Amino acid sequence: MSEWMKNVRKTEPYIPGEQPKADNVIKLNTNENPYPPAPGVKKACREINTDKFRLYPDPDVTELTAVIADYYGVNESEVFVGVGSDDVLAMSFLTFFNSDKPILFPDITYSFYDVWAELFGIPYKRPALKDDFRIDINDYMEPNGGIVIANPNAPTSLYEPVSDIEKIIAKNSSSVVIVDEAYIDFGGESVLPLIHRYDNLLVVRTFSKSRSMAGIRIGFAMGNPLLINALKDVKSSFNSYTMNMPAIILGIEAVKDDVYFKNTLEKIINTRNRVKAELEEIGFMVLDSCSNFLFASHENIPARVIFEKLRSENIYVRYFDKPRIDNYIRITVGTDSEMDAFIEALKKIKKSVDIC
């Protein structure tokens, strides 16, 4: 072993859902939006002044920040933009979680939280969700170095009411509480208005799901200007220019078209509710989703078997080989025709298993 390897940081990287390169697959495994971005995105992409690529982009991402602030009715000084919500969350962990006390997040949640904690050497504790996968807010009332709550939660799809989240925020005024609202546009009320009441609340959002912009990498945080300035300082100590010109220009267009945005959300929510009922008809227990995915367990076919059989039919869903959730599959809501094909494939699997 080369001697320099002794000083290499040890990591257990986050493993994202598979990104199959073939085109003939039904991809329901990474919670992408089945519909393209707003039409204005295409138009803007065609019109970009590519000669300007020779220049550095705006390090302060001023225009996109202004458009986001305007849309959400907050001040520009209350918005921080990053390379997807993962970048925003990574920067937030690095910025705010420097206590000796452990940070807290549920045992079942977005599996990047413990990866960041490990990467930055942040102590952490994972209170167990209740048997019904709901948060027990009493678990978040002890001394801590910070709190992270995904709401709606992933991969469970469950939403906790603002009143409960507020109790956690109010009780923990001496640590930063991050509410990761990656899926909030698909259902549930946001805690966003609370940023004006609690200076320790940071709300994190993404363009990757509801705005169909996963490929462009835009996420943002909203909170008190003290929080935002601290984040900006750390970001500027890491990389002055994280957002490239296309991301800034196309991101603005994605926010502008609110009619398209709302229509797309409505379609996905309708499909989700319809598919949930159909899954229940063929023997699945499906959690009440407030997101763009469903978390489901079958009464007699093991989740791993379903996952593998679907995969052999070129239908990709997500399976987590982890305690408590290893008999569930997570299914992103696709287009209606994709979901029809998915349900058909499940019926075929059910039939083949019933025969065995």
Added chain:
Amino acid sequence: MSEWMKNVRKTEPYIPGEQPKADNVIKLNTNENPYPPAPGVKKACREINTDKFRLYPDPDVTELTAVIADYYGVNESEVFVGVGSDDVLAMSFLTFFNSDKPILFPDITYSFYDVWAELFGIPYKRPALKDDFRIDINDYMEPNGGIVIANPNAPTSLYEPVSDIEKIIAKNSSSVVIVDEAYIDFGGESVLPLIHRYDNLLVVRTFSKSRSMAGIRIGFAMGNPLLINALKDVKSSFNSYTMNMPAIILGIEAVKDDVYFKNTLEKIINTRNRVKAELEEIGFMVLDSCSNFLFASHENIPARVIFEKLRSENIYVRYFDKPRIDNYIRITVGTDSEMDAFIEALKKIKKSVDIC
């Protein structure tokens, strides 16, 4: 003060050169390329399938990595791609510099190195460059936790021969040596072939200068697969998808057109050499540049005065108010007509000062 602020990471952010928003300025302050990216970049931008933006980009940046590897004659496993060389360097500091011993870099060099060291709590030592701003390689022969050498160096523009850099690499087999070759395309020989001889050598490059792609944010590192894998693991523990789809697609086009690339370099080098001579004629001492900028000091007009007077004429150069270099200006090489205007402005400044 809110109590959570006690646990906020303290930083002194890097201050990039000013990015004036007006269009009528001559911008010679951030070492951008005065020529647009290769024509294929524009064409590819017009043809991007924007519907695909709804999907996550390739987390492994496979295609762009392959094109870079092919161009530089290395293996794909020897290439790591990031959001500009700043992202690559930040990730490298986080990955490789975890020793108790200080890392070493010159007192006068790219001013982001100490910002990263401070951000990540890495001890560091800055051996002074010699009076002629050249490196004394003997300063890099003591026990250390890593070494960073910019070659050509910024803001001095000076190039150190491969033979000297190799001595540093060879002597320090137990720590990682990063050679930051952001400006190597403008002159000098690369240490790249040495990555096959020394597993502790990481060579970092950028698309921002020679490839006119500062606005797209692409940088890359080349080194032994052990180094590259360690970097990939840390990157994947920070953000699975750092490179967005436009960056990947347009980056490939920027590499493909080698004729355009070489022509652009030749133009910039010719302009640089011509302007150096003209500066000397009007009383400047100009260092021997192997980069796309000049570092110059006037025999009787203070650098700060020149900087401010140029700025009032809408000509932006870079001035560093730092020990040893506070009587120098750094001038990015622009187009020939931009440089003519710059020289004219200097002559005017000289005249006005001579009269006083």
